[in-house]
Amino acid sequence: MSEPSGVEPVGAAPSQSTRRPRADWLPQAIIAGLAVTAITVSIILTPSFLTIDNIRAILRNASIVGIVAVAMTPMTLSGNFVSLAISQSSMLAMVSFVAMIGAGWPQPVAILIVILALIVVGIVQGIIVATGLNPIITTLAAGAIIYGVVSEITGGGIIRAGDNLVSWGSSTLAGIPIQVLVFLFFTILVTILMSRTVIGRETMLVGANRATAGISGISIFRVTILAFVIFSVGLALAGILNGAAFNQATARSFPNLTIDVIAALLVGGTAIQGGQGSPLRSAGGALLIAVISNMMVLNDFSTGGRLAVQGGVVVVIVVLLDQMRRRRMASS
């Protein structure tokens, strides 16, 4: 059939038939602008905001959510949406870490085992997703199974480190909390992995167009598995850090982590359908949410009020980002 649709002039120099696209950094700039505004407003409204202790508290609060959000970003970028087993998986890491410490295992061994165990749980889910099952359903089921098993084993009770208290969980290095350092290091690592390596590029391309990626010889299976492995490492780190900080855990640890992480990722501007975004942005999203919720704590918002405002902010930012993305697509 004749197909004149989509035909545009090209006989002229190619540069004339391309339009100037909206810059890629714009969503990031908007998020940065919002963060700056939020912080400025916070400083004006609350004198106690700009103290070393408070800043440390914000960073520490952002760290756990941030680590997991950064870790999940490759999964979202690859077009596998988000995990709904975030809380349960981190809880599994935390409970098993504390239990091993309580049983007198050396800390490095406990850390290694937790990371490896979480990777195994992640790879199992990754294989299921890579063979075609919907990631939402797979992770939802995994979360239920993990929670069920852990509750059954712990009997709903509190697991304690007992006499073998971990001392470094609340420590600082040059005044910076250990969680914040891990967050920083992990963000840099995953960001470099995504932007500079072959597998990172492949992850992005699979999310941008799965069919084209397949034709280009990219293994969608490998990309999916790797995304789940990175995600699992982040979950393990979050569990270990919190375990080390509190020296106790229950099956109900990390009650809001799933929602917080997804919010951080979306606020950071990573597209839920994949192919656009970066771990760095998710880290920024986590920081922004931490600032907003800290400001509300300082101003005596109730827990319910805080959650409601936080939810509203997430919705507004995500809608804004989505509109911008749409307009960019429509203009092309």
Add this chain to the structure above:
Amino acid sequence: MRLGVRRLSKRYGSVQALDEIDFELRPGEVMALLGENGAGKSTLVKILSGLVSPDSGEIEIDGSSATLYPSARSQAAGVAVVHQEYSSVPTLSVAENLVLGQKGVSPLWLPGRLNARAKKLLAAVGLDNLDPRTTVDRLSVAEMQLLEIARLLVRDARVLIFDEPTAALADREIERVLTVIRRLASEGRSVIYVTHRLPEVFRLADRVTVFRNGRSLPAKPVSELDVDAVITMMLGRELGTMFPNHGSFESKPIFQVDGLLASGLTQSVSLELRRGEILGLTGQLGSGASAVIQSLAGVLMPTAGHVQLDGEELSLRSRAATLKRGIAYCTADRKRDGIFAGRAIRENLSSPWMRSVSSGGWISGRRERRRTKEVAAQFAIDVKRLGIAVSTLSGGNQQKVAVGKWLGAEPRVMLLEEPTRGVDIGARAEIYQRLRELCNSGVGIIVASSDTSEILGLSDTIATFYRGQMTRIMAYNEWTEDALVREVMHQESAT
């Protein structure tokens, strides 16, 4: 007169798709609309169905001036189109599909009432024996096609447009569809029948209108024409300097296909490709030409056959396996699986070969930039703007990216399907030129295209396909465009 079109024009960018065409349709008449790819048939169909608005010209329906844009107006004016793609919902029943999108339907879908209504409509399109409770995904292609027609009848359309309705059908099924169309015309509806198949024209149509290069020739009664006359009317296009010169090639094959069978092929195919040769495969939709390409690319699992590349067996089990052996594959639909629309040109270009500019899994930004610049320069893609998203480019430039990205992979054999679909003349000529250069540098090229003039101008050797069989293979200079069109279009009357 049912439908009158006068001096209708439509321009897409630099391409004059329709140039002051005239067209008329009488009540109860079947008018065949013929023309080569790019002649303007689709554009007229789009204008009549209200998908695009014409730049100038007049349209009259039943004697009064009509505006058909947007499509709601076209429908209200009594124009209905049966597309090649089916718009039925596969998981709903036949009866439910028949009420979809209709006005004045009760919000309660009472199965008894729906089914009774459906029975009547189905009878009108010759589907008397079909249970209206059947879900659409269980229908044959012909039944789906007929269901599409039934859905239009509900709307009481006076002008029915069929856009290659038989392209995917087998002979017996075609007869069913043609019978229904004839009956609809005898009831006083007017039919525009767009096709590439000449035998159907002579079996079905009352008159013929031929489009050529965006212009219309006066309608002629079928009784005054024969196949030769129609072909003469359709051809006569000036190919000019669009195509590069044919090359010379070695006699030793680099690529040997022996007894290939796959879904879409009814008879095994054996082919040889020599270094420096462009082999063109052509046929209508579903003829088997693209099944051959897809099997060789490793995306369609062959059921039988062997392929040798430079004397060594080539496994066709996966796309990754064929790519590793140097088989590049440019797909027919760039939006679906040819480009990463939202990503930068550079990333698109390097996507099949980024490993060659990396070491230890790290992409070297410097080497990637240098290599993509080289590739882009070869295809006249602006090297200064490789960071922008491909979605911001024109169709022609997007296609240059979709083809050009394989150059960096240093392919030994390049497979292409419909390499210039939806591409303007300028980019077309450029793509042909690059393919010939690539071929001269020792790469074997196989192109599948339904555009016969493209195949004739570009290929050194041409194989024709019809209904899952390779029907003839000869050197380009043994073919004439006339013979090629004939071979592809009216196998039935030739045998």
